[in-house]
Amino acid sequence: MTELYPTTPTALSRRTTLRAAGGGTLLLGLGLAGCRSAVAEGESEQPGAKATAAPRRGGTLTVAVNSDFTPSLLFAQSGQSLQQRLVYNTLVRYDDRLKPQPELATSWEYAQDGRSLTLKLRTGVTYHDGRPFTADDVIFAVKNLQNPLRAAQLRATAAAITGFEKRGDHELVLKLAHPVNNLFDLFEFMIITDRHSVEDAVAGRKLNGTGPFELTKWSPGTGLSLTRNEKYWQPDRPYLDAVEFRVIAQADALLSSLRTGQTQLSYGVPGRNLAVLAAHPDLVISEYSTGGGAHYLGVNTTVAPLNDKTVRQALAWGIDRERILKQVLGGYGLASATPWPKSSPAFSEAARTHYTYDPGKARELLKSAGHTRLDLPLLHINLPGDTAVAEAVQYDLKQIGVHVTLEPTDPATAQKNLISQSMPALWTMSHGFAQVQPSTLAVSAYPFNEAKNTSRFRSAHYTKVVREAWTTLGAGARANALRQQITDTLLDEAFIIDLVIRGSVQVAAEKLHGVTLNKFSYLNLDNAYLAG
Known part of the structure; x- marks a missing residue:
């Protein structure tokens, strides 16, 4: 049995902050095993942290998001799931x-x-x-x-x-x-x-939950308006009077809104733009190092010659993960050939580095499969950060003779294609579910689902191992062996090619405190407040 839920939060894990140093930007090395609450109420107890004011009631928090609420995806985890825990x-x-x-x-x-x-x-x-x-x-x-x-x-x-x-x-x-x-x-x-x-609810007409905020208005293409639930079951919570979600898809406009204080919170700043905001005195950049997301290259295994795993393995050797991490994602995350963050019991360093950047080996594998040039489409979400990842993949694959044509797609359509297995030969997106129990990834996540995955990959062995892993309780030798078999299958079959694991990167006004995310990136503002 467990203890009751506390009405005030305990101090959660440490905050990682980027600040300008000597005119340049200091990027701190970020592990993936610790930070859960980027801005916790207990932050004043952290070494070197500023003392914070006592929580105060009132104010409206404006959150910048780069894609609109999609009611039809209310029950699927996606890039627009931030609002879930506010209403429900x-x-x-x-x-x-x-x-x-x-x-x-x-x-x-x-x-x-x-x-x-x-x-x-x-x-x-x-x-x-x-x-x-x-x-x-x-x-x-x-x-x-x-x-x-x-x-x-x-x-x-x-x-x-x-x-x-x-x-x-x-x-x-x-x-x-x-x-x-x-x-x-x-x-x-x-x-x-x-x-x-x-x-x-799934039509977007009414969201009736038990959460800390009530939906007052959804303006398609513009955003959501939420107000304080005066009958919330946690006494004296939430502190905020209202929350506004404002859709700002363009990177320049997003940066401007944060700099000028028009918005006070965002998780959608492209990695290459984070260093620009790090020097701003009124902003704090933090990473949720749970490994709750990962960028990957998806492969449709029913499209020739991608039905040959040798070709898929060539693609895996042909992508420079470290360059994507540094140049595209601003150094946040962990270059990895597997989906597992360091906090996962399925993680191993050997598996993480199974595929490194080796274009020569990639070309040799393609040649052994009878190919010197391939021309393939690559779908990606038409948001700045996602486009940058797709362009990096496009550049790397061109060096090994794989020429891809980019197909920019809006987020809602891309998610629906993912669910319906309607992807072209290649696509780049982000996945979650590796940050919780390892079996959940292979049983539940659309790219990895053993029964019906987006790549249309089928394997009796994969299904057997996943099902056994899912129904094996405890953390003994058998559970470890099954997790290793899942990892080995993912690496060998390469129907999903992981690139970089990263948690959510939060850009917040310095006056904002008490924000947390859950493992599925649902925003929790029960204890959030605006100081000053």
Whole structure:
């Protein structure tokens, strides 16, 4: 059993800051094993940190985003998931060590055989419309994610829940078809929506949750307006009166909005522009070093000659990951041939460096497969940071005789193509899900899903290993061996070619405090405030 969720946060992990030094910019080396809260309330306890003012009530926080809210993707993790935790709560939230902490679930207990879990739910919680939160809402949330129309990445985990036993309004037993080791990944991912208005939610007409803010207006193409939930279940929270999401797709306009204070928070600044903002006295740049995202090159294995893994391996040897990290991403992240951050139990240095930049070897592999030149399309999201990654990949592949034509695509269409397996021969995007239980990546993430992935890669061996890893509880030798087999398959088959692991990079006004992200990049502003 667990302790109750505290009403005030504990000091989370350290803040990493970039500042101008002697007229130049100092880029600190960033590991991927620590930082969860970029700007924590406990920051005054950090060595060398400025003392902060006591939290104050009031003010409007304006958040700059580079793509609009897409209601149809409400239940899928994507680049527009920031607003999820503002409107909706989840059952739990992870700490830095993947230990679940209470949110709408206050405690839980597994059966000894791992085939059921008893949840005790928070009392006194209401939706924005005043309706009480009960066990029926959790049952609906699970069944909602089981619906393939919702395109939820953790659908397989939700589907493993095959029965429900209510013990009053605030206790619920979940019965499992088989043990799964990522049930709490589902609980942090699964937003608890209103079962009576879910169709209005996916149409963008009404978002009714239990979260700290209420949606007052969605202006398509412009952004979201949220106001304080005066009936929030955490006493005296949130501090902020309102939150505005403002869509600013162009890099120059985004930089200007942050410099001038028109916006106070963004996670969408292209890596190559971060050094410019580092010198600004009123801004703080921080990295969430959970490895919650990674840039990758996707390969459609049904398009010849990419159905030959020798060709795919050639592409993996032909990309200069370190150059992309330094020149395109501003030095934030970790060049890696695998999806795993250093905090993952699946991480190994040998696997991370399995593919290094070796254009000579790449050309030799292409030649052995009967090719000296290839001409292929490469889809990418038409935002500055994503375009820069695609251009870097285009340049590197040209050096080995692979000429790609860039296909810029808006974020919503790219995500829908990802889900529907409608990608061209090559694409570059970002993926998540390597930052939680390793089995979740291969069971749930669209690029890696063993049953139906975007690359259309099929392998009986891959499916067998993934399923065994997913249903093996504990952290013993068997679990380690299965994780290694998944990694070995990803490297050998190269249907997804990882490039750089990186967490979210936050640019915030110095007066903004108490901001956190969860493992799925849901923004948590329960304890956020604007000082001064």
